[in-house]
Amino acid sequence: MTKPIRLTRLSMRYRVLFVFFVLIVVPFLLVGYIALSKSEKTIRQTNLDAVVLTGKNLHSFFHYVQNEQDKLMASDELQELMARGVRQGTDEIAFADELLSYIDSVNYSNQLFKIRVLPLDPASMPTYMHSAYGTQDVASQAWYRDIVREGRAFWKVFAPLELPGAALEPTLSDIKRLHSLKTFAPLGVVVMDIRPSMLSSFIDPVKQFPHQRIWLLTKDDRIVYATDGRYDDRPPAEALRRTALLPEHSATLRYDGQPSLVNVVPLLENELKLVSVTPLKDLDNPVSVLSRLNFTFLLFYFALSITLAGYITVKYTNPISSLVREMRDIVRHSFSETAVAESRFADRRDEVGWLYRGMYNMIREIQRLLKETKESEKRKKQLQFEVLNYQINPHFLYNTLDTIRWKAEEKQAGEIGELASSLASLFRLTLNRGKEITTVRRELALLQAYLNIEKARRDAPIPVIFRIDDALLELPLMRLILQPLVENAIRHGIADMGEEGMIVVQGGLENCRIEFRISDNGPGIPEDIRGTLLEPSAAAKRDREGGLGLINVHERLRHYFGEPFGLEAISEPGRGTTIVLIHPVLPDGSTELDE
Template sequence: MNERRSRFQLSMRYRFMFVFFILTVLPFVLVGYIALSKSEKTIRSSNLDSVVQASKNLDHFLRYVLNEQDKIMASDETQELLDGGKLAAQLGEIPYANKLSAYTDTLNYANKLFKIRLFPLEPSRYPAYMKSVYGPAELEQVPWFAEIVTKGRFFWKVFGPADHPSLYVQPTLGSVKRLHSLKTFQPTGVAVMEIRPAMLAEFIDPVKQFDNQRLMLVHKDQAIIYSTDGSYDGKDAEELERELSVPFVSKTMKYAGTESLVNVSALLGGELKLVSVVPMKDLNNPVAVLNKLTIAFLVFYFLMSLALAWYITVKYTSPISSLVRQMKILARNQFNEAALANSNWVKRSDEVGWLYRGMSHMVSEIHKLLEETREFEKRKKQLEFQVLNYQINPHFLYNTLDTIRWKAEAHQVAEISEMVSSLSSLFRLSLNGGRELTTVRRELELLKSYIQIEKVRQSSLVRMMYRIEEDIMELPLIRLILQPLVENAIRHGIAGKGDAGIIIIQGTLEEDGICFRITDNGAGMAEDVRDRLLDPSAESRQDREGGLGLINVHERLRHYFGEPYGLDIQSEPGRGTTVILLHPRLPDNTTEIDR
């Protein structure tokens, strides 16, 4: 699976497609994306700017209304008419009501922007006037009137049919302010300035840029004062409640089940908010043509990519992929010419044909070289064994050693007899009948014969400890690989320690193969000495500090089995040395490793 994924990722066809995509499609996509995003951003910015500017204009107008309200309060006639009841007591209720109504009508006639309503501080004392301007309702019991009379703090209020069905057909924004005497500063009445809905429309309707765009003027209590679509349902404002809690908002959100751009701008210090809701499909209509053109070009380039990929696949990548597969098959079959499949691409006169013909020639030459190498190695080993046999005739040597042993026993020299017996066993096991492979058990027998000889030679005790797993005793092992390691440990490790020296041999079967650890409690060695022991470039015995046997064992293992097999040395001065030998686990009953 990993090999398939790697082949897919590195395939030439996909590289060509990727390069084509980078050079053509990607720049076009980037330009299209930038153009679309810039266009959309410009439209959004334009819509937001118009909402903000409209809110500023409306804010100026509403502040103008407040100024006019102050002017009315400051006029002499207003001060005279709302003087706490003195003029009403002088003229009587009916004449006073007519005079106050005429004055209010005059103000409204002169001003077309808003409607003015003046109320005495105690409306119940003037039933005739109140009936003519407000109806029979008891205004003193109305919450908003009671609040302005009691608290005296100016506020904006949305008047609707619920407040007075005959006066307010639709929501109307009004400024409610308590009037007071300029001389005594005592409260004298209440003035209500009602903004005509037509005036709000003149400020808000021009902001509308899209057919389905909705603009609303919303009071801080979520009441809708004006809406371009004529809908005043409070649920619409409730849907925007979170966005209306901050003075300024521009975001995309779900509104009435449709993805929309919502822009909110506050005026009068957050008392009112102008809200614009534009469905995103309407907002994107101006760039729809550009969007369609971009998609058309993308489809065109995609089809071009497919055509290019098909052409490259047929002409180039398929032959090359087939060539790669054949090379892998040949590598698995050790470049056997029988595994080379015939191909029509060999007849091509271009570079692909040259590749196929070159591969065929290369495979033929490699196969010849491999066969020659195998024959050379085989002849080399045969010659080595012949030379060894010519140097020492094993049967003659064994018979001679046996004669010496019998003579020693006849003269009751047990030490000589034991030493000759060990030497005979050592020679027999080391020659191993001319075979390179032995078993772990026979290699340990050889090692014990060598240890016995060393004990006699040195006339001292060589303390050995064996910890060998029984499971590995009959497994195949290269001959003469433990004895050089133990010899090195005796001569350069525990030499001079006397009876305190000890060598521990551990043999285990691990995941990577058979592992032997030869540990001594000797003097140890420095790092630079340790590195030279397994360095092939350190040719002289002095360079390896007497470790010639170690490099021989290491190179034999590497020669036959390659990495990671061989030796590893762990040592520190004064803390002893451990040589780790890693040998592969060979199939049972394996006796030859000539290949």
């Protein structure tokens, strides 16, 4: 007999898949219910957003038409034509041919709008007016008299009867008076007719429902465009009255005997308005059936989710939460051996047990690697320090010994003994009995021995002023960090200044840190060098002289004490250089950097 498959015998992977399959359905239904319950508001807002977006697109298009109209009115060809047209003695027939040819060329090359050009006095150009407008008396129309007299541009809707033979639908036009760019005198009237097909390409895509109707109206509610092609209807006046002071409006009212959603968006500073009317039954019909079905499923899955949530909490959530807490404790104690205590969940035979056992194995391996890494880093620092010590420039030692030789040959004086003593002190203090840490007092003694040797070598005094706080003298200090800075100040700062050169060595406690400032009044560091002075990659490309060099001191301080410590170069061309050295305050009696 086949044993039934129990859920507890499945691996964790399949149990999680099963549980989450069920749990995914519940959130889906919940989200669906919330979405359906708010669908009416969402659909209405979407409908309004579509109308608003179309209104913005139309607004931009109308401004584009105005800009194109301005460009045409400013063109040299139209300016020259209309200027000739108002002058006396112009051949009226030849002028009419040229102007008609120009208008035809513009209209032929443009699919967005059509241009009409009218003279200020139509009676003075009968040939042109008859060819362009037949027997239509343009001069007697109110809109023409207004633009000629006042000159203020405006939008107008021309009915098909006002444009016989030119349009079968109402045509929206932008009317402006043309002026001379030279004299600013009126030259004529330019009418820009927007093709109805362009309005259709903007407005028709907004229609989302079969019974939705959309109009483009003037401010006095004349229909410019209608999606259903019926221009004898009147849009809902109540909704239009509410939009007088609003940038956009949405209202629910009865239209044609049924509740409808009316969205209105004003355009061109309320010169035009876009109106959409959609029956509410069209908006709500798609979601009414789904709402009832979703509510039934919601009740069933709500009860099921409570059971599944409890099961997942006991079987999966608690062990994983316990695992996270253990990992945090281990990290908090820096993977110490005392922080590891195996949990009872490690005895489980599923993936949770494997996860716990894998974590404990990984922790033991990390502990072993940390121990090895710590020992390796300690040895690495020792080797790096030894390598840095071997970087002392041998030319300095050779030059010093050569100085002793010629001093002995030339003077046969006691100065030779002093020079040799300074050299011996330099060697003794440099080696420091193999210790990595010296004191400020011994480092200053090493610096003084170096200066004595430099004075003998140069056979000239080296003006160095010391201003050291007495509280620093017995504090622990990394060896061989002041001499390279003073050497750099001598060779690159005051070497060519003679008696005018000056070096000041200052030392004190600043913000619980040892701070030294080595300043000279030399020419300063060039800007292109100062920016990369302490970068190892840039330092490797420069020939460096003088002890360990600035970059070696900077790298040693950073290597052993971290980012806040090291060197900083402050310099301005012609105003000298200051090297700031920041060193931590070490415990008394320190002799090794790894202690």
